[in-house]
Amino acid sequence: ELFSMKKIIYFAVAAMMFSSCNDFLDSESYTQKNTGNYPLTAEDAEQVITGIYNNLNIVNANPQYSFFYYSELASDDRLGGGGFNDQLMQAEDLMLNTGSTMYTQFYQDRYKGVFRANMAIETLGNCKGVTEEALNQYKGEAYFLRAYYYYELASMFGNIPCPVSSVADPTLPQISGEPLWGQILQDLMAAIKLMPAKAQMGTGHVDKYCAQALLGRAYLFYSGFYNDETVTCPDGTEITKQNVIDEINDCVANSGYSLVPNYYNLWAYTNRCTVNDELSAYKGKGLVWVENDYGTNPEAMFMVKYNTQPSWSTTIGYVNGYALHFGVRGGQDYAKTFPFGQGWGAGPVAPNLYSDWNAAEPNDPRRDASIQKVNDLPGYSYGAGGWNDFAQETDYLQKKIMPVVARKDDGTSFWASFSNAMDPNLTWSSGNEDNFQLNSINDMVLIRFAEVLLMQSELTGDATGMNKVRARAGLPAVAYSVEALRNERRWELAFEGVRWNDLRRYGDDYAKTALDKQNNVNIYLSGTPGKNNVSSINGGYGSRYTQTKGFAPLPTDQISLSAQAGEQYKFKQNEGWGTTDSEYGGWPR
Numbered sequence: 001e002l003f004s005m006k007k008i009i010y011f012a013v014a015a016m017m018f019s020s021c022n023d024f025l026d027s028e029s030y031t032q033k034n035t036g037n038y039p040l041t042a043e044d045a046e047q048v049i050t051g052i053y054n055n056l057n058i059v060n061a062n063p064q065y066s067f068f069y070y071s072e073l074a075s076d077d078r079l080g081g082g083g084f085n086d087q088l089m090q091a092e093d094l095m096l097n098t099g100s101t102m103y104t105q106f107y108q109d110r111y112k113g114v115f116r117a118n119m120a121i122e123t124l125g126n127c128k129g130v131t132e133e134a135l136n137q138y139k140g141e142a143y144f145l146r147a148y149y150y151y152e153l154a155s156m157f158g159n160i161p162c163p164v165s166s167v168a169d170p171t172l173p174q175i176s177g178e179p180l181w182g183q184i185l186q187d188l189m190a191a192i193k194l195m196p197a198k199a200q201m202g203t204g205h206v207d208k209y210c211a212q213a214l215l216g217r218a219y220l221f222y223s224g225f226y227n228d229e230t231v232t233c234p235d236g237t238e239i240t241k242q243n244v245i246d247e248i249n250d251c252v253a254n255s256g257y258s259l260v261p262n263y264y265n266l267w268a269y270t271n272r273c274t275v276n277d278e279l280s281a282y283k284g285k286g287l288v289w290v291e292n293d294y295g296t297n298p299e300a301m302f303m304v305k306y307n308t309q310p311s312w313s314t315t316i317g318y319v320n321g322y323a324l325h326f327g328v329r330g331g332q333d334y335a336k337t338f339p340f341g342q343g344w345g346a347g348p349v350a351p352n353l354y355s356d357w358n359a360a361e362p363n364d365p366r367r368d369a370s371i372q373k374v375n376d377l378p379g380y381s382y383g384a385g386g387w388n389d390f391a392q393e394t395d396y397l398q399k400k401i402m403p404v405v406a407r408k409d410d411g412t413s414f415w416a417s418f419s420n421a422m423d424p425n426l427t428w429s430s431g432n433e434d435n436f437q438l439n440s441i442n443d444m445v446l447i448r449f450a451e452v453l454l455m456q457s458e459l460t461g462d463a464t465g466m467n468k469v470r471a472r473a474g475l476p477a478v479a480y481s482v483e484a485l486r487n488e489r490r491w492e493l494a495f496e497g498v499r500w501n502d503l504r505r506y507g508d509d510y511a512k513t514a515l516d517k518q519n520n521v522n523i524y525l526s527g528t529p530g531k532n533n534v535s536s537i538n539g540g541y542g543s544r545y546t547q548t549k550g551f552a553p554l555p556t557d558q559i560s561l562s563a564q565a566g567e568q569y570k571f572k573q574n575e576g577w578g579t580t581d582s583e584y585g586g587w588p589r
Contacts, residue, residue: 048116055112081391090391091584144206159174182239221504258298328343332381340402417436
């Protein structure tokens with residue numbers, strides 16, 4: 001009876017919320033969608049797929065709990081930052097805990113996305129009047145998104161249940177390693193085979209080539225972290241290194257994605273309404289943001305899309321919450337922090353990144369395109385301006401995911417977001433026309449083509465792809481070496497959510513050495529110079545990595561829920577968590 005039950009599909013704004021109900025067993029509902037009457041049409045199929053993508057925005061509503069946020073702050077390139085009361089930011093940097101349910105929201109939200117993908121994979125075949133090519137594209141997108149959501153869950157928690165059916169089964173065990181990552185890679189291979197060889201550039205939809213890119217990223221993490229180059233998938237097929245090389249080579253040769261000629265033009269601070277302002281350091285330098293006036297970025301393969309209709313209660317995820325969190329702390333005058341706008345001050349750049357970069361590649365223009373020296377801003381105030389509560393402040397900000405402001409027509413005041421200046425016809429939800437918390441709406445790119453070129457070099461041991469990336473930055477070609485490749489990934493992809501898993505897959509010694517470079521770097525506490533003396537708080541970054549291997553704690557409420565199916569099904573907590581020395585009590589002042 002459980003397996004014949006029809007699932008009722010409820011709709012929210014632009015997204016579907018799925019649930020099951022015995023009351024509708026084998027019955028037709030004329031007021032609600034269920035798997036007996038939905039999805040049946042091309043419009044239905046589009047709505048189902050939109051519902052899976054919507055999970056990207058659901059998580060964006062609470063970015064501080066997400067894998068992207070955690071991986072940025074926990075890496076060696078950024079500290080925690082924020083105010084002294086923003087303990088979650090600092091805890092993520094220190095690999096400590098602020099409570100037993102710290103990551104419950106993210107855990108639950110991503111599994112909602114998995115459920116939606118499972119439902120789509122099971123039901124899209126019911127659609128009529130949809131071409132085979134279109135139906136395969138939809139199915140491939142569902143497989144890709146399930147793989148991406150599991151990629152984040154597996155990276156963050158390591159040992160998790162992996163449902164691939166929409167029928168709830170509370171007895172599913174935790175799995176890790178090859179069984180878990182084999183499912184991720186199997187899904188990506190399915191997506192690659194299903195989706196036609198047509199790029200979806202600029203549409204917000206993924207395509208075959210995005211799946212190839214994520215296959216490379218997932219394979220490199222699994223093979224490095226688990227020291228296993230041949231992956232046996234749940235269906236018994238094997239994925240080898242050569243299989244992955246073949247897919248990456250196809251992506252490079254045939255996808256149509258390409259590098260934007262000028263690295264600076266990838267980032268929103270070069271938009272036409274901001275870049276030539278008298279306060280801009282780039283005035284008159286000919287920089288042109290690739291996405292000016294809704295232009296298409298040929299390098300952006302997978303992204304989170306936003307819009308101008310956010311609501312605090314239902315659709316807050318449709319603005320870029322990451323930009324808000326990473327924005328300049330303190331409510332400082334925009335004229336003093338131009339071109340960057342206000343936020344919570346999370347993730348100040350670790351000084352060791354700047355010094356490492358300067359030592360290894362002093363002439364690399366990507367360093368100054370990616371990192372802002374706060375002393376070069378027009379009038380930045382340490383200590384978060386009048387707030388006077390900034391912990392772990394440094395001399396550096398990242399520039400890639402930030403609120404970007406623009407001058408209003410009066411010539412003196414500023415819009416909270418350049419989008420208002422670029423498109424004066426934008427229609428915002430009521431009262432949000434100039435709101436620094438709600439106006440950052442430019443796309444957040446999760447996978448760029450540059451990473452594909454770097455993966456091609458790493459997988460083949462050939463420097464060709466890597467040197468294409470270097471040539472775009474105006475740097476000379478180099479011979480392939482592991483060190484050169486690792487540095488290139490760190491510089492090119494800084495602040496894009498990949499460094500953390502790179503550290504982990506390079507091996508424990510590499511990770512510990514890199515992370516410990518953050519110990520005792522120069523910081524400011526409420527504007528007063530100090531040191532990032534973390535050994536007295538968490539024993540040191542390397543020590544915490546040794547204890548945890550970089551995995552976050554499973555939410556204890558989920559462990560308790562698993563035991564309801566029987567003590568034998570109770571989940572185990574990850575190593576390094578659940579003891580008093582893993583709890584964060586706040587930055588000492």
